[in-house]
Amino acid sequence: MSKEELGVYLKPFNRTGGKFLALIAVLLGAMALGGYALYIQFTEGHYVSGMRDVGAGGAAWGIYIGMLVYFIGISYAGISVSAAVRLLNLEKYKPVARMGELLTIIALLLGSLFILFDLGQPIRGVINMFQFGRPMSPLFFTFSVIATGYLWSTLIFMYISGRRDASIMKANGLGIKPLYTVLSGGYVDSHKAREKHNKVLKALAVAILPLLVMAHSFLGFVFGLQVGRPGWYTAIQAPAFVTLAAASGIGALIIISLVIRRTYGLQQILTQDIFRGLGNFMGAATGVYIYMIISEMYVMKYAGPSGEVLIADSMLSGQLAPYFWAEILSFIAAFLIIFAMFARKSYSLLGITTSAVLVNIGALLARNMIIIPSQTLGMQLPYALGSYFPSWIEISVVVGLFALGVFLYSIFTKIFPIIEFPEEVRGER
Amino acid sequence: MVKYAMAIDLDRCMGCRACMEACKIENNTGRNIFWMFVFKQESGEYPNTTTNYMPRPCMHCDNAPCVKVCPVGARFKSETGAVLTDFDRCVGCRYCEVSCPYGVNYFNWREPADNQYYHWGKGEAEGKYGTADIRTLANGSISPYRNPTLDEPHGAEKRTVAGGGHYVGVIEKCTFCVQRTDKGLDPACVANCPVSVYTFGDLDDPNSSISKLLASRSSFRLLEETNTHPRVYYLGTPMPLEHRKHLENISV
Ligand code: SF4
Ligand code: SF4
Numbered sequence: 001m002s003k004e005e006l007g008v009y010l011k012p013f014n015r016t017g018g019k020f021l022a023l024i025a026v027l028l029g030a031m032a033l034g035g036y037a038l039y040i041q042f043t044e045g046h047y048v049s050g051m052r053d054v055g056a057g058g059a060a061w062g063i064y065i066g067m068l069v070y071f072i073g074i075s076y077a078g079i080s081v082s083a084a085v086r087l088l089n090l091e092k093y094k095p096v097a098r099m100g101e102l103l104t105i106i107a108l109l110l111g112s113l114f115i116l117f118d119l120g121q122p123i124r125g126v127i128n129m130f131q132f133g134r135p136m137s138p139l140f141f142t143f144s145v146i147a148t149g150y151l152w153s154t155l156i157f158m159y160i161s162g163r164r165d166a167s168i169m170k171a172n173g174l175g176i177k178p179l180y181t182v183l184s185g186g187y188v189d190s191h192k193a194r195e196k197h198n199k200v201l202k203a204l205a206v207a208i209l210p211l212l213v214m215a216h217s218f219l220g221f222v223f224g225l226q227v228g229r230p231g232w233y234t235a236i237q238a239p240a241f242v243t244l245a246a247a248s249g250i251g252a253l254i255i256i257s258l259v260i261r262r263t264y265g266l267q268q269i270l271t272q273d274i275f276r277g278l279g280n281f282m283g284a285a286t287g288v289y290i291y292m293i294i295s296e297m298y299v300m301k302y303a304g305p306s307g308e309v310l311i312a313d314s315m316l317s318g319q320l321a322p323y324f325w326a327e328i329l330s331f332i333a334a335f336l337i338i339f340a341m342f343a344r345k346s347y348s349l350l351g352i353t354t355s356a357v358l359v360n361i362g363a364l365l366a367r368n369m370i371i372i373p374s375q376t377l378g379m380q381l382p383y384a385l386g387s388y389f390p391s392w393i394e395i396s397v398v399v400g401l402f403a404l405g406v407f408l409y410s411i412f413t414k415i416f417p418i419i420e421f422p423e424e425v426r427g428e429r
Numbered sequence: 430m431v432k433y434a435m436a437i438d439l440d441r442c443m444g445c446r447a448c449m450e451a452c453k454i455e456n457n458t459g460r461n462i463f464w465m466f467v468f469k470q471e472s473g474e475y476p477n478t479t480t481n482y483m484p485r486p487c488m489h490c491d492n493a494p495c496v497k498v499c500p501v502g503a504r505f506k507s508e509t510g511a512v513l514t515d516f517d518r519c520v521g522c523r524y525c526e527v528s529c530p531y532g533v534n535y536f537n538w539r540e541p542a543d544n545q546y547y548h549w550g551k552g553e554a555e556g557k558y559g560t561a562d563i564r565t566l567a568n569g570s571i572s573p574y575r576n577p578t579l580d581e582p583h584g585a586e587k588r589t590v591a592g593g594g595h596y597v598g599v600i601e602k603c604t605f606c607v608q609r610t611d612k613g614l615d616p617a618c619v620a621n622c623p624v625s626v627y628t629f630g631d632l633d634d635p636n637s638s639i640s641k642l643l644a645s646r647s648s649f650r651l652l653e654e655t656n657t658h659p660r661v662y663y664l665g666t667p668m669p670l671e672h673r674k675h676l677e678n679i680s681v
């Protein structure tokens with residue numbers, strides 16, 4: 001491979017323009033707003049949020065838990081794509097593998113922060129979870145499997161898969177030297193080393209795959225096991241969480257890689273072919289999820305106990321109908337766009353992006369629609385019905401954490417190759 | 430081994446809510462927190478309407494969803510069968526609250542002192558019914574919402590479980606008045622009901638008044654289909670669930 005071809009992979013390092021700095025400034029501003037909101041929340045108590053007690057007119061879990069579930073869902077993208085590359089040898093997707101891994105890590109980090117900020121006593125939360133953790137609680141697995149196990153194993157995975165690139169960067173005298181010395185961890189690129197490298201990654205991918213299914217299922221079980229909340233208690237909850245995670249996670253990966261492709265001019269590497277494959281997968285997962293919502297709604301409305309019928313009515317034609325139909329229609333539109341492109345065998349990037357954005361809007365709504373109505377409307381004793389809407393504090397925290405995610409992602413693209421070097425690139429002279 | 434249970438005779442309840450008041454005074458709970466709550470609803474169609482009342486403490490379930498889901502074991506079943514919360518251990522995740530089918534958990538959304546009646550809290554020191562006024566009324570004695578004996582540990586494990594208003598960001602709910610039952614007294618709601626709606630006692634003792642009552646009269650428990658095995662039994666006519674109308678809401 002010639003120097004120019006390697007140069008394509010290094011494009012992100014060359015372009016640090018005013019626009020990038022402006023973006024960083026905006027993100028820092030949003031993070032400061034989030035930080036200020038958090039400061040108020042932890043000095044005044046969660047009273048400043050829109051949450052109130054179940055039965056006393058509110059929802060005790062609000063948008064924080066909704067966002068936690070959304071972000072954990074997004075994290076699906078990374079490991080699944082990496083595993084597809086390593087296990088099924090789908091070399092085609094290699095250029096987006098690292099983007100996916102990074103997305104997983106950042107999404108899990110944000111998810112963990114959302115749990116932490118939702119707790120009334122966050123410091124105790126961290127300490128007691130180690131000291132007194134009870135595996136019987138589904139929430140325990142959200143902490144252990146997701147916030148620690150899944151996050152750490154992805155970090156390790158990413159570190160190991162990044163060693164080769166770090167050593168190549170170092171050998172070519174590019175970028176920040178001490179950083180790459182640490183990150184390459186003694187790896188010296190040679191034919192033998194490369195073979196070993198691929199083997200290790202394959203083994204790791206096999207080890208992480210069960211974690212992937214477990215993490216998303218357990219999050220479903222947090223809700224699905226609660227007989228006390230009409231609408232939550234259903235066996236479809238865990239499979240539905242995994243399915244929506246697949247759709248929204250791949251959708252987010254599509255959006256991110258398209259943004260990177262455009263800003264850094266990487267059309268040569270991130271080909272349309274990749275997006276077609278990702279888009280098809282996302283479309284299929286969305287289709288399955290629509291099917292799941294329909295069967296769930298059908299059961300709730302036709303055979304549900306009074307609590308479930310109340311919630312189903314509110315979603316189909318009552319107070320919650322605008323949110324519910326917005327959710328369903330975004331999923332259906334996203335699915336139809338992909339399906340139309342599939343049927344006509346001609347894909348457009350615009351179509352794929354639109355559909356990815358729609359899936360993510362749908363997922364954001366869906367996560368909150370799973371969590372909130374079962375609390376505000378799902379009382380089984382004759383309490384008055386409640387309502388919930390996030391306060392400006394909660395919205396600022398959500399915006400701030402979103403900004404944190406984008407910030408970390410942008411900075412990463414500037415200090416480490418966001419696209420894995422292909423096999424032909426040599427580290428040795 | 431004692432096995433505490435409560436029986437509530439719905440035919441006797443007249444909706445005076447003395448139990449709610451007694452609970453508040455005993456446990457120092459703040460605004461919008463009702464460990465004991467009496468539903469009031471009107472049912473039927475005019476002119477054939479009736480008003481019904483139904484008190485609702487925590488059910489102290491034997492198969493309690495809230496105990497099962499607590500990630501740190503702060504919510505637990507005590508030796509007496511009361512479901513208690515360890516206020517020193519609770520992390521404030523509110524999972525118990527969303528898992529409870531009966532809606533009896535209350536979170537300290539803000540500093541308990543700030544949430545007391547008459548704006549007792551530190552932020553609202555002056556003004557009408559401010560701290561200063563009340564201190565004068567109380568002859569300079571300690572704040573009425575803080576009862577230091579509630580900080581004492583209970584049970585074999587010596588955990589902080591009694592009363593309310595301990596920390597911000599922690600969940601609280603009915604304790605069957607553990608601080609009273611440990612001394613052999615009845616819970617505050619039971620002791621203060623003017624028409625003896627409540628019977629409280631030990632189910633393991635066949636001669637206790639509650640064992641005799643439950644043996645002699647038919648009873649039901651709320652939401653038995655959820656398999657929670659509540660320790661609170663209801664006697665008399667159930668609240669009608671059709672054509673009902675709330676007579677008031679609890680909300681902020
Ligand atoms: S009524 Fe609710 S809080 Fe009380 S023991 Fe049962 S599940 Fe737990
Ligand atoms: S809020 Fe406290 S008592 Fe309730 S489940 Fe969480 S840690 Fe346990």
